[in-house]
Amino acid sequence: MILRGKVWKFGDNISTDLIAPGRLFHLRSNLPELAKHVLEDADPTFAQKVQKGDFVVGRKNFGLGSSREHAPTIIKLAGVSAVLAKSFARIFYRNAINVGLPVLICDTDRINQGDELECDLEKGRINDLTKNITLDFTPLPKAMIKILNDGGLVEHIKKYGDFKID
Amino acid sequence: MGKTLAEKIIGEHTGREVKAGEIVIVPVDVCLTQDGTGPLAIRQLRKLGLEVAKNPKRTVLFIDHAAPSPRKELSNDHILIREFAEKTGACLSDVGEGVCHQIIAESYLKPGDILIGADSHTCTGGALCSFATGMGSTDVGIGIALGKTWLRVPETFKVEITGSFQPGVYPKDLILHLIGLIGADGATYKALEFCGDTVEKMSASGRLTLSNMAVEAGAKVGLFASDNTTKEFLKEHKRTKDFRKIEPDEDAKYERIIKIDASKLLPTISFPHTVDNTKTIDQIRKTIKIDQVFLGTCTNGRLEDLETALKIIKGRKKHPKVRMIIVPASKRVFLDTLNKGYIKAFIQFGAAILAPGCGPCVGVHEGILGDGENCLSTMNRNFKGRMGNTKGFIYLASPATAAVAAITGEISDPREFLVKKNLKERR
Numbered sequence A: 001m002i003l004r005g006k007v008w009k010f011g012d013n014i015s016t017d018l019i020a021p022g023r024l025f026h027l028r029s030n031l032p033e034l035a036k037h038v039l040e041d042a043d044p045t046f047a048q049k050v051q052k053g054d055f056v057v058g059r060k061n062f063g064l065g066s067s068r069e070h071a072p073t074i075i076k077l078a079g080v081s082a083v084l085a086k087s088f089a090r091i092f093y094r095n096a097i098n099v100g101l102p103v104l105i106c107d108t109d110r111i112n113q114g115d116e117l118e119c120d121l122e123k124g125r126i127n128d129l130t131k132n133i134t135l136d137f138t139p140l141p142k143a144m145i146k147i148l149n150d151g152g153l154v155e156h157i158k159k160y161g162d163f164k165i166d
Numbered sequence B: 001m002g003k004t005l006a007e008k009i010i011g012e013h014t015g016r017e018v019k020a021g022e023i024v025i026v027p028v029d030v031c032l033t034q035d036g037t038g039p040l041a042i043r044q045l046r047k048l049g050l051e052v053a054k055n056p057k058r059t060v061l062f063i064d065h066a067a068p069s070p071r072k073e074l075s076n077d078h079i080l081i082r083e084f085a086e087k088t089g090a091c092l093s094d095v096g097e098g099v100c101h102q103i104i105a106e107s108y109l110k111p112g113d114i115l116i117g118a119d120s121h122t123c124t125g126g127a128l129c130s131f132a133t134g135m136g137s138t139d140v141g142i143g144i145a146l147g148k149t150w151l152r153v154p155e156t157f158k159v160e161i162t163g164s165f166q167p168g169v170y171p172k173d174l175i176l177h178l179i180g181l182i183g184a185d186g187a188t189y190k191a192l193e194f195c196g197d198t199v200e201k202m203s204a205s206g207r208l209t210l211s212n213m214a215v216e217a218g219a220k221v222g223l224f225a226s227d228n229t230t231k232e233f234l235k236e237h238k239r240t241k242d243f244r245k246i247e248p249d250e251d252a253k254y255e256r257i258i259k260i261d262a263s264k265l266l267p268t269i270s271f272p273h274t275v276d277n278t279k280t281i282d283q284i285r286k287t288i289k290i291d292q293v294f295l296g297t298c299t300n301g302r303l304e305d306l307e308t309a310l311k312i313i314k315g316r317k318k319h320p321k322v323r324m325i326i327v328p329a330s331k332r333v334f335l336d337t338l339n340k341g342y343i344k345a346f347i348q349f350g351a352a353i354l355a356p357g358c359g360p361c362v363g364v365h366e367g368i369l370g371d372g373e374n375c376l377s378t379m380n381r382n383f384k385g386r387m388g389n390t391k392g393f394i395y396l397a398s399p400a401t402a403a404v405a406a407i408t409g410e411i412s413d414p415r416e417f418l419v420k421k422n423l424k425e426r427r
């Protein structure tokens, strides 16, 4: 699968509180509404401006904090095709795969706001078309590729009635 | 080959030896959700037509984050949770019972268990030598229905702590120090294993504080071997027979060993807006005024914590410009403090006591900060916006440092305070 879109660049330590804040706790059962506020506390204009297929690009420890799966879910609902970062917090990483949002570990230092990217998930390669550079990303563990390819954990379990990750 | 605690516990569940790095499917003993994550877990199970609990007696659905409910949307989420509990026979811990991690430790968890919880601080349970780890709603929902999950066996960092704390320094200062040392992502994907003579002497309450914050360094779990202290804790909660001794092998392989001399630690404070942004009390040069003091949460809302604070405030006056909010972590803690007369003393001091639960911790209700306000909190996180306002500032510290700030109206050294107080009492 090849993904293509524009970059929204964020900094280090983007917490789940910045992605889906606790003050909007009451919207957690209304995900489309919550998605209108995605990443609001990190960039108040993001939710209005993001286009389908765009990439969220962070630096280190993206998604730290709470286990709220609502965080990757609303990033996906906002149309984002993948999140790229130098590293991810463990629970966010796992949640993202479970909800079918690709999360790619790569050196994001050279990627800037507004760059046009093309990601080839199978080949493990990212092309920054604006800068004309190619970056490799660390492949996901096999178990996660399986879940992601099935469309997330619910779809995986629907298909097999059990974990079939090896 | 020698095994770490994580490899031991996971290995017992797979029925064969496991090594760090392997991905395994394991049965889970205990599952928990809370009111911020439970409704999504339930909806995911509905999508699958799997509204069942494999082990209903050890599946616990908590209503603690927004309890009592501050708005109708959340009241409706609570209805969904209660209905699911009723339908599946799972345990319900409703308004007034307290914070999930405290109750799981008091009433459900035993050494050697695997606990998965839809809350990042599920790692608190590692204090009882349980492989306790946080996951999202879908993972835990499926864990509830199928009674299993998949895991990567983590590599372990051994954290060896020796020496005695000086007066005014507590396990909270130690864990803040450790996180400051290795960073908020210093242990991502790893297990922490706490050991050393400091830990051997430490109360279960102090251990729960350390395990609770393992995730703030990115760790998957923060484990302690089970010992007499674990046994005593279980006995106190009428669960003596749940005790089992589990220790790591002497020749276990650790990815990293971190040594800490507890006698050298000073009261430590995390500055806004990351937990690893720590300073020791003597590194703080300017006055930091405090508007709100919050004593409570799954990190520091236990009897021992409230006792520490009480000793400091006793016979003293609250600073007129400080609001103090106290939330006992559980009904049991509330009753114990009530019976000991602490609650009366806190009220007389001028504190507001809230129902057991998360209280202001997650910014949903009760104690949301105003623009530019500073809060000194005993909780585990100080992220921007955490207490309901991105323009608020959260400082994390021990219950003692919190109590002192309630008196002085600023961040102050609890050691001086304890020393002076002792002198005065001796006279």
Ligand code: SF4
Residues within 6 Å of the ligand: B065, B099, B100, B101, B119, B121, B297, B298, B299, B357, B358, B361, B362, B379, B380
């Ligand atoms: S007290 Fe705070 S950190 Fe603990 S479970 Fe509740 S919201 Fe989470």
